[in-house]
Each structure stands twice: as structure tokens, then as C-alpha cells.
Amino acid sequence: MKLSRDQVLHIAELAKLALSEEEIELFTEQLSEILAYFEKLNRLDTSAIPPTAQVIDMRNVTRPDEVRPSLSPEEALANAPQRKGNFFKVKPILE
Amino acid sequence: MELYELTIAQAHELLQKREISSVELTRSVLQRIETVETKIKAYLRITPEEALAQAEKADQRRAQGEDNPLLGIPLAIKDVLCTKGVETTCGSRILQGFVPPFDATVVAKLRELGSVLLGKTNTDEFAMGSSTENSGFFTTHNPWNLEHVPGGSSGGSAAAVAADECLGALGTDTGGSIRQPAAFCGIAGLKPTYGRVSRYGLVAFASSLDQAGPLCKDVKDCAILLQAIAGHDPKDSTSANLSVPNFVEALQPDVKGMRLGVPKEYFTEGIDAKVAEAVHAALDVWAELGAEIVEVSLPHTEYALPVYYIIAPAEASANLARYDGVRYGYSYPEAKDIWDAYRKTREIGFGAEVKRRIMLGTYALSAGYYDAYYLKAQKVRTLIKEDFDRAYQQCDAIIAPTTPMPAFRIGERVDDPLQMYLGDIFTLSLNLAGVCGISIPCGFADGLPVGVQILGDAYDETTILRVAYAYEQATEWHLQKPPL
Incomplete structure (x- = not known):
């Protein structure tokens, strides 16, 4: 999952966070890498599993x-x- | 032996016998802080005058016949716990100058018992990090090797305990933030079951995972401090309305016939050989003490990292929306309109890791990605919880390394967030499942402490304390002191 510059700017606006030019570049790269790692979750079939929002x-x-x-x-x-x-x-x- | 070297239990005994006063004890610890703090930098702020006044008050209470294990005991508080009248920043520039008008429930409980509060300890900003390098102010140093991190996010509390700059400390653990720094600094640290301890006044990071707990010089002190802070709180509707067992009485050094589970998934690739060796040696000690060591499986362990780093940032992105420069903390003074004020306040006030997690969490919750990330992570969280439920049907407690490696060097991982996150693989699952765990020292690797975790079922702190205590009574790792 490679994030585009526009997506990074869109997320930052949703979070009401101004970012410097360096941060935009850095986050585009780092968040893409982290999201790629998250794809590991797709190996699991969870169609029949209920979500857990809290454990109590x-x-x-x-x-x-x-x-x-x-x-x-x-x-x-x-x-x-x-x-x-x-x-x-x-x-x-x-x- | 200097007074600052005492454990809480030892100091209590001397206070009871009137051999020392709280003022003498507090002065000794403050003197120790003065001597070593320039090297360690465990505290964001120290409150010596308040501490000595509290010590005097404690001595008066004792003179009037009052007694409890924490009366007059000098403790440190992680800076994500609100302290009335004492600046609380969460290690963030956005909260610089914030003086809470109320105490966190855990802090109020310590005050009622007459503890002496020495000051606020350093933390990664809003508890987001594993090294204190994300603190908005400075990095704390590991007392065992000043060029290494103390762990995080409760790194200030762990380093303060290890360096004898307090008798015990409170920390918080959202994904390992008590256990990992306890392991890195060679002390004991306990994450209670979610709901065991009130979160009121614990500045929220990830509300379904956060829990406050003790960092101490030994297991007995952990039991004493946990006893003091545990229990239902009407101000926290997620705190459990259950009776609190007597944790100190539960400290029987006897594990005969207990079944201790070893999850095979924790001894795979990426674990430092010396860490694995130390944990295996610890298992031999429990076996010699009469415990039965059984293999268990937590098959979804490898998914805990992505699940955690979706759920925690998602909750954080919502919790941290409150920092808008309106009611407290930093506020950008030259904004042209309110939206500009929000954006600039947050840009200047937050550090890089907090921004990264807000971005990650906002993305995971945003339209079109919610199902793929947040909902998916919540479903896998169910599987992780079920792993623990199944494992606890086969054993009384689970034994695992706390971290895959000993404390890393300052600066070594700070530019690679994913690498930093991977260091948390052994501690995250526990918070996702909501169960309890304690890390205690079990050896050294290249001069740096190694920690072993004892993980217990929900509300079963008595079992993990007992297993930890039995090991501690049979070994001397907890008596080792860093050369300062």
C-alpha cells in the first residue's frame, strides 16, 4: 500500500495537523512502509470472527x-x- | 547500606521500628537524586520542598499511631498521571505549563496513604515509544550503561528505581511500557489486568489498552504498590467492580505442582541468543522449585504487532484531538482563524512520533479504510484474546522473554519507526487480551539486564506475583545494582 502525497495531505487535514514539507515526504514513505507491514493481517480469514473493541x-x-x-x-x-x-x-x- | 538503597518493605520496617524517619529517608533519596540525576535524567521535574513537607506530615501521622506500608515512602510518578498543583506534561511540549486541578485516582490513593511524592518521571511523548527518545524534553539514560536507552515509555520511572532515585514508581503500560523498561533496567514491573486499576487522571493514549502499575526494586514491593492503587473507582466506568485480593499475603515462594506454560512462538527468529539462554535458565529454576513446565501455543502472536499499531494509534488519534490550544497547554498565538490555530498549535506542539501515530490512526479510521484496517484489527484482536483463553486452560501462568534483546543504544533505532515497533513484539499481546503480566530480572547479556515475563489470566495477579516471588527468592538478580 503506497500512500500518495495527496492522501497524506488529506489525512493531515482530517487530523487538523499542519505538516512541514520534510514531514510530508517522510510520512509518505514511513506510513507506506508501516501499512505494507499491516497487510500481513490479510492472511487471516476473519469473515466469521466478531470484533473486540474492549476486553471487559x-x-x-x-x-x-x-x-x-x-x-x-x-x-x-x-x-x-x-x-x-x-x-x-x-x-x-x-x- | 544507604537509606536510598532500601526497598519499600525494608524502609517500612525501619519506619515502624522508629529507627528512621520519613524525613531522613526522603533527604537520603533527594541527596541520591542530586548525585546521579545529571547522568540519568530520569525526572522531568523534582519537587523537593513538597516532598520534605509530605515526609514531615507522614512522620507526624506515624507518631500519632498510624501505619501502612506506604506511609512516608518516597515514590516517583510517571508524567502521564495527573498531579494536582504539579505540572504534568506527558513528555509533550503541547502540555508544557499544564497544572492539573485534580489528582489521578492512583495519585490520590498514594497521597491518602501518606506517600512522599518526589516528582514526575520522563516518558516518551504521550507514552508513545519504547526508549524515552520521543520525550519532547530529553532522553533518559540506562543506569547500567549510560549510552543505552532505559526502555519506554515508562523509562524515567524504571531508571529512577534502578538508580535508587526513588523507592518505587508508578508507570503506565499500553503495549509494554511498564514491563519493557523494567526489563531494560533490571527491576520488577507489573501491568495489572485491564480494569484492575482506575484510569481516572491517566492522560489517555489508547483507552482500551492503558493501565497504570508499579515499577519496583523487587516483587514484594510491586505487590505493596499494586495493593495501594487497585480497586473500583466510580470515576472510571471501565474499572472492575471486584473485590481486591491481598496481594502481599499471596506472596508464597511455592510453585510446587503449578503448571507454567512456555509459548513456542516467543522463541523464534529475531530473539537474541543470550536473552533466550537467560529465560531458559529461569525456566530451569522454576522446574527445580517443583513447577511443571508445559509447552503452550499462542498461534496469533505474530499478528499482535500490526493489530496493536492499528488499534492504539486509532484510539490515540481520537484521544489527542483534545489538544487544540483552547483549554490548556500550548496555543499558537498568531493564527489567522480557528482552523489555522488548530493546525499550527498541533504542528508545533506535537513531536514526530505522536504525529506519525495520529496520521496512522486517522487513516485507519477514515472513510473507505475503516473495514480494511480498524475493523480487521479488532477481529484479529478477538483471535489473540482467544489464544490466551485457550492457553490458560492448560497452565496457571505463561513464561516468556519480555523483550527480544537487551537495551539498545541511544539513537540506534530512532530513525526507523517500524524497527522500533518490532522491539515490542513480546509485550503487545498482553494488552490486547487485557490480561496481567510482570517482568522481573533473570540475568544479563553483555552487561545489560534481561527480563522474563510471567503472564497471568484476567484478575489473576496473585498467581503471577507468587510465581515471580518464588523465582526471586531462589535467585539474586534483583539484588544487582548498576555501577554509578
């Missing part, structure tokens, strides 16, 4: 919907790169 036998763990102590706004915002009042400040999403 638990489903839909619920708890009563009760108010409990949580972080204060000051604590929650303490690490914010930019804040305005009690909000995280971000660049405009809509012009």
Missing part, C-alpha cells in the same frame, strides 16, 4: 444523576491560554 464484560455502566462537587470556574479556566471572563477565548468560527 461491561455494558452501559450507569449511576444516579446527582449533583456532586466539581471544579470551580477559576480552577477550570486556570490553564486557559486565553480567557475572557468565565469563558475560553477562541478565534471567531463564523465571520
Whole structure:
């Protein structure tokens, strides 16, 4: 499986990751090599095998919907790169 | 013997007898850190003032009649576990300056018991790596040979324990990140069963695989530290609501009549001859102690690597979407719009391996490739899990080398990611199956430690601790110290 430059750029955009020119070249080559290694899996017929997403036998763990102590706004915002009042400040999403 | 050389159990005994205080013990360890840390670089940050204050508090608690095996014991914490009020970076520049407003549950438990927290240990960025070379800050050195890696990703914790820069440490293991550095540094490291220990406050890498556990100077200390952190946590809905056995009481050095399985798939091509020799010699020790050694098969072992390197990056690509420069960590200041801010923040904040895995995971989950990669890997994960289920019907525990070779040289593999991944072949399956394992030292190859893994069934930590303890009581590898 050889990735094209366009595919690498498409994946990077899906992941919202800017890449340098060197990284684009490097990842095109390295990811292709890793994906080629993954083809080993195609030797196995898994048509009748169910997938495993997690290994514990638990489903839909619920708890009563009760108010409990949580972080204060000051604590929650303490690490914010930019804040305005009690909000995280971000660049405009809509012009 | 210097105080910093003590095991947790030995230090506890002296504290109980009032022969030493926690302040004296903590000072000794801090002095040791001062002496060797410039060579080892195990810690991303050390908190001596806080540590001494905690030690004083522990001494007061003891004076008031309180006692537990970790009261006043100086420990180190891997930097992917949140510590309230102490910067937590996961070895990543994108989290530089992040001070968590809460403790991980495992850290909160240690604080409640009155442990002394010395600082945060180095790790590959977001625990993605096998050498600490992917740390965004610096590489930790193996105490046995400073030109070699300590393993990873919990390489800082393993090196700190091996160099006596703490009495014990917490690490995390997603694909071998406790066991592999424990093997490379000649110490004991235990990956608990998935669900045994809370993941709350463990910064997520691959949520279906991550698990925190102890790295210690010996097996008994692993049991003590595991006892302290195990148990159900309402804050982690994947933690198991099961009673926790007494791991310390389970340490009977007796394996008579136990069946120990040896998987033939772990002794094939690519394993260093001296590593294989050391593991075979360990099997002879267990046989002499009365265990029955039986051959078992884990036929899908060779598929664990591709399965792991699809599933873990897929989960990571989702988990790491949160680093957008809005709520914490690094934020690119000169972006023209919000999309530019996301892209540039992530470009500058993440290192090469993290980007590579985000790319790999995003691809495996993307439209048109999901079935071929992610779903396929999940199906083969079922086969790997079934291998273990079948094997444990024939034996009580499985014995295998922890790594195919001893610690490699710094820089040797860093440019070849696939080569680096191949070093993980013996540790990945365990996480995919969700079962437990411990690595303990069993010899040396060219002056570097060799580790043997004891793998157990789900929630059967008592068995692997017992098998490991019996070996340790019969040998002296765990008493060897690096020449520093």
C-alpha cells in the first residue's frame, strides 16, 4: 500500500495537523512502509470472527444523576491560554 | 547500606521500628537524586520542598499511631498521571505549563496513604515509544550503561528505581511500557489486568489498552504498590467492580505442582541468543522449585504487532484531538482563524512520533479504510484474546522473554519507526487480551539486564506475583545494582 502525497495531505487535514514539507515526504514513505507491514493481517480469514473493541464484560455502566462537587470556574479556566471572563477565548468560527 | 538503597518493605520496617524517619529517608533519596540525576535524567521535574513537607506530615501521622506500608515512602510518578498543583506534561511540549486541578485516582490513593511524592518521571511523548527518545524534553539514560536507552515509555520511572532515585514508581503500560523498561533496567514491573486499576487522571493514549502499575526494586514491593492503587473507582466506568485480593499475603515462594506454560512462538527468529539462554535458565529454576513446565501455543502472536499499531494509534488519534490550544497547554498565538490555530498549535506542539501515530490512526479510521484496517484489527484482536483463553486452560501462568534483546543504544533505532515497533513484539499481546503480566530480572547479556515475563489470566495477579516471588527468592538478580 503506497500512500500518495495527496492522501497524506488529506489525512493531515482530517487530523487538523499542519505538516512541514520534510514531514510530508517522510510520512509518505514511513506510513507506506508501516501499512505494507499491516497487510500481513490479510492472511487471516476473519469473515466469521466478531470484533473486540474492549476486553471487559461491561455494558452501559450507569449511576444516579446527582449533583456532586466539581471544579470551580477559576480552577477550570486556570490553564486557559486565553480567557475572557468565565469563558475560553477562541478565534471567531463564523465571520 | 544507604537509606536510598532500601526497598519499600525494608524502609517500612525501619519506619515502624522508629529507627528512621520519613524525613531522613526522603533527604537520603533527594541527596541520591542530586548525585546521579545529571547522568540519568530520569525526572522531568523534582519537587523537593513538597516532598520534605509530605515526609514531615507522614512522620507526624506515624507518631500519632498510624501505619501502612506506604506511609512516608518516597515514590516517583510517571508524567502521564495527573498531579494536582504539579505540572504534568506527558513528555509533550503541547502540555508544557499544564497544572492539573485534580489528582489521578492512583495519585490520590498514594497521597491518602501518606506517600512522599518526589516528582514526575520522563516518558516518551504521550507514552508513545519504547526508549524515552520521543520525550519532547530529553532522553533518559540506562543506569547500567549510560549510552543505552532505559526502555519506554515508562523509562524515567524504571531508571529512577534502578538508580535508587526513588523507592518505587508508578508507570503506565499500553503495549509494554511498564514491563519493557523494567526489563531494560533490571527491576520488577507489573501491568495489572485491564480494569484492575482506575484510569481516572491517566492522560489517555489508547483507552482500551492503558493501565497504570508499579515499577519496583523487587516483587514484594510491586505487590505493596499494586495493593495501594487497585480497586473500583466510580470515576472510571471501565474499572472492575471486584473485590481486591491481598496481594502481599499471596506472596508464597511455592510453585510446587503449578503448571507454567512456555509459548513456542516467543522463541523464534529475531530473539537474541543470550536473552533466550537467560529465560531458559529461569525456566530451569522454576522446574527445580517443583513447577511443571508445559509447552503452550499462542498461534496469533505474530499478528499482535500490526493489530496493536492499528488499534492504539486509532484510539490515540481520537484521544489527542483534545489538544487544540483552547483549554490548556500550548496555543499558537498568531493564527489567522480557528482552523489555522488548530493546525499550527498541533504542528508545533506535537513531536514526530505522536504525529506519525495520529496520521496512522486517522487513516485507519477514515472513510473507505475503516473495514480494511480498524475493523480487521479488532477481529484479529478477538483471535489473540482467544489464544490466551485457550492457553490458560492448560497452565496457571505463561513464561516468556519480555523483550527480544537487551537495551539498545541511544539513537540506534530512532530513525526507523517500524524497527522500533518490532522491539515490542513480546509485550503487545498482553494488552490486547487485557490480561496481567510482570517482568522481573533473570540475568544479563553483555552487561545489560534481561527480563522474563510471567503472564497471568484476567484478575489473576496473585498467581503471577507468587510465581515471580518464588523465582526471586531462589535467585539474586534483583539484588544487582548498576555501577554509578
